[in-house]
Amino acid sequence: LNRQAVFNQVQDYLDQNYDLRATIMITGSDNGSGYEPSCFDELAVGAKKHEHFLDRYHLNRKIRSRLSKMPKILQSKLFQGVHNWDNDQVQIVLDTCEFQANDADSLEAIQLLRSYLKRNWNYLKPANKRSLATETVCLGGCESNHRRFTYRLKHQGRSWSKAGLKAMIAVITSEINGQLETAMIKMTNTLPISIMPVKVAASYFLKQPFTQHQGIRHGSISLDAATSSAMGNLVKAIS
Incomplete structure (x- = not known):
C-alpha cells in the first residue's frame, strides 16, 4: 500500500542477495508517476548494467487508444515500426495519420501519441539491439x-x-x-471475531407481518335516463 516502502524492501533484498557489480539489471514499467525510469535507476546503483523497458502491454494499449479512429493498416504499420525501433517509419505513419485526421479530437490524440513515443523512445529499444541475449529477457x-x-x-x-x-x-x-x-x-x-450468537426461531423470519387492508367498497351508478339510452346500456353492462 506504500510504493516507497516497497522500493525500500526491493533495495534491501537486492543488497542481501546479489552482487550488483556482476549483475545486469533489467527493469520494466509503464513509466507512469512513481514508476519512472529514474526510480529504477536508484535500485540499480552499483549494477554492472541497467536496462529499462517500457511495458509492451501499456504501449500497445496506448497506440490502439490514440489511433482508434485510424485505419487498421496504419495501426499495424505503427506497431511494426515501434517493434523494429524504426523511427523513420514511425514518423511517416504518424504524419499520414495527421493528414487523414478529420476532426480536432483525432488530431490531438495523434499529437499526444507522437509526444508519448518520443518521450519513451529509448525505452522501446529491443533487447537484441541492447546486446542482451533475447532468450534471457522475459518482459511483461x-x-x-x-x-x-x-x-x-x-x-x-x-x-x-x-x-x-x-x-x-x-x-x-x-x-x-x-x-x-x-x-x-x-x-x-488470527482474525478477531466479536460476533455475539443470537437465538431466534426460524419461524420468526417466516411469519408474514400483519398489514391493514382496505376493504371492498360497494357502489352503484344512479340512472336518470331511459334504460334504452347509452347511459342505461352502460349501467346494465357493469352491474
Whole structure:
C-alpha cells in the first residue's frame, strides 16, 4: 500500500542477495508517476548494467487508444515500426495519420501519441539491439501477474478498507500458490471475531407481518335516463 516502502524492501533484498557489480539489471514499467525510469535507476546503483523497458502491454494499449479512429493498416504499420525501433517509419505513419485526421479530437490524440513515443523512445529499444541475449529477457511477466490482483480488486468502482484489501490479497496469493486452505485456517485463527450468537426461531423470519387492508367498497351508478339510452346500456353492462 506504500510504493516507497516497497522500493525500500526491493533495495534491501537486492543488497542481501546479489552482487550488483556482476549483475545486469533489467527493469520494466509503464513509466507512469512513481514508476519512472529514474526510480529504477536508484535500485540499480552499483549494477554492472541497467536496462529499462517500457511495458509492451501499456504501449500497445496506448497506440490502439490514440489511433482508434485510424485505419487498421496504419495501426499495424505503427506497431511494426515501434517493434523494429524504426523511427523513420514511425514518423511517416504518424504524419499520414495527421493528414487523414478529420476532426480536432483525432488530431490531438495523434499529437499526444507522437509526444508519448518520443518521450519513451529509448525505452522501446529491443533487447537484441541492447546486446542482451533475447532468450534471457522475459518482459511483461510482472504485469501479467499484477492482473491476477487488479482484475479482482480495482475494476467496477470497487473500494476497500486496508484490512479488507490485505485479506483479499492474501487469499488471491494463497490461491495462486496452492496454499489457500492453509491460509484460510491461519487467518481464521488470527482474525478477531466479536460476533455475539443470537437465538431466534426460524419461524420468526417466516411469519408474514400483519398489514391493514382496505376493504371492498360497494357502489352503484344512479340512472336518470331511459334504460334504452347509452347511459342505461352502460349501467346494465357493469352491474
